Amino acid sequence: MALTATLEEQQRLLELQRLDSDTDAARAQMGRLRSDEQLRELKTQANAIAAEETELSGAADTARTELATAEERVERTQARRDQTRSRLDAGQGGAKELQNMGHELETLESLLQDHEEQQLAAMENAETAEDALTAASTRLAAVRDHVSAREQHVQAELQEVAGRGKALLAQRAELAALLPETLIAAYERARERNGGIGAARLEGNISGASGMALSPVELEAIQALEPTEVARCPETDALLIRP
Structure with missing residues (x-):
C-alpha cells in the first residue's frame, strides 16, 4: 500500500528532518563538551x-x-x-x-x-x-x-x-502532532536505517538522502506517482519530497 500525505504534510516532514538533524547535532555537541x-x-x-x-x-x-x-x-x-x-x-x-x-x-x-x-x-x-x-x-x-x-x-x-536542544524538542513535538502517524513511522524507520536521515528533498535528479543522481528509469517512476504519494530514495529508502 502506497504511503500518502498531503503536499503540506510532505513539506512539514522536511522541517521535521531539519529539527531532528539540529537536535542530533546538539546531542553530538554536548557529547564533545562533556569529554x-x-x-x-x-x-x-x-x-x-x-x-x-x-x-x-x-x-x-x-x-x-x-x-x-x-x-x-x-x-x-x-x-x-x-x-x-x-x-x-x-x-x-x-x-x-x-x-x-x-x-x-x-x-x-x-x-x-x-x-x-x-x-x-x-x-x-x-x-x-x-x-x-x-x-x-x-x-x-x-x-x-x-x-x-x-x-x-x-x-x-x-x-x-x-536549552537549544530543549527548544528543538518542543518544536519537534508540536510539528509531529500535525503529521499522520503512518508518515511519522515511515520517516522514523528510514532515519534509523540511514543514520538520522529519514526525509530529504529531490533536487532535479539528485536525491538529497544519498547525494546521488537517480537513473532516468528511477526518476520517471517517481514522476509518475500521484502528488500525494510519498516517493522514496531508491538507494536509501528515505522519503523523498518533490518540489
Whole structure:
C-alpha cells in the first residue's frame, strides 16, 4: 500500500528532518563538551604538575632537614672549639695536656671548616629545592586557573546547548502532532536505517538522502506517482519530497 500525505504534510516532514538533524547535532555537541579535549589535557597537565610538586615538596623537606643537621653540627663543633681555645688560652692543665689541647684545637678548626662547607652546600641545596618547589606551585596554580576557566566555559556551553536542544524538542513535538502517524513511522524507520536521515528533498535528479543522481528509469517512476504519494530514495529508502 502506497504511503500518502498531503503536499503540506510532505513539506512539514522536511522541517521535521531539519529539527531532528539540529537536535542530533546538539546531542553530538554536548557529547564533545562533556569529554572536552582541552579540559582533559589541562587536567592531565595539572595532575602531572601536582605529582611533581609533591615530589619536590619531599625533596625540599629533606633539604631542610639536612640543612638543620649541618647547622647543628657547625654549632656543636664551634662550641667545642671555643671551649678548647678558652682552656688553652687560660693555660689550664699541664704541658702535655696543653699540647694535646693544641692538637685538638687544630683538629676542631679543620673539622669546623669542613662542617661549614657542608653547611654552605646544604644551604644551596635547600635554596635550590625551595626555588624548584615554588616554581612548580606557581605553575600548578596557573594551570588550575586555566582548568577552572575552561570548566566554566564548558558548563556555560552545555547549558546553552541543552536549552537549544530543549527548544528543538518542543518544536519537534508540536510539528509531529500535525503529521499522520503512518508518515511519522515511515520517516522514523528510514532515519534509523540511514543514520538520522529519514526525509530529504529531490533536487532535479539528485536525491538529497544519498547525494546521488537517480537513473532516468528511477526518476520517471517517481514522476509518475500521484502528488500525494510519498516517493522514496531508491538507494536509501528515505522519503523523498518533490518540489
